[in-house]
Amino acid sequence: MTIKERLKLVMEHNNLNLKEFSSQCETPYNTLQNYLLGRRKIGIDTITKIHVQLNINTNWLLTGQGEMYERKGTEKVETLGGNRVVT
Numbered sequence: 001m002t003i004k005e006r007l008k009l010v011m012e013h014n015n016l017n018l019k020e021f022s023s024q025c026e027t028p029y030n031t032l033q034n035y036l037l038g039r040r041k042i043g044i045d046t047i048t049k050i051h052v053q054l055n056i057n058t059n060w061l062l063t064g065q066g067e068m069y070e071r072k073g074t075e076k077v078e079t080l081g082g083n084r085v086v087t
Contacts, residue, residue: 001064004036010056013068025049 001009011021018036022029027046034040051058057070 003042003061004038006061006064006068007032007036007042007050010050010054010061010068014054025053 010016011018014021014024016024018032019029022032025032025046026049031040031046035042035046047058047061050056050061051070055070055072057066057068060066060068
């Protein structure tokens with residue numbers, strides 16, 4: 001399964017059309033449409049927004065491994081090179 005197929009699955013599981021998904025993830029409609037059509041590769045900012053807004057497991061979104069939804073309370077925040085990183 002590709003990332004664009006997993007994005008579609010996220011939309012289906014959350015009963016969202018593209019416009020609603022765009023609003024929920026605070027990502028322009030055209031950007032998401034381009035991801036779904038394979039015209040553009042998904043960026044880390046969008047992946048982060050999908051994770052934060054819909055609790056989607058980023059590992060699953062990128063690789064298809066693991067569960068679709070992140071388990072609550074399993075994240076660790078670390079500092080790496082002066083930046084906060086959620087793992």
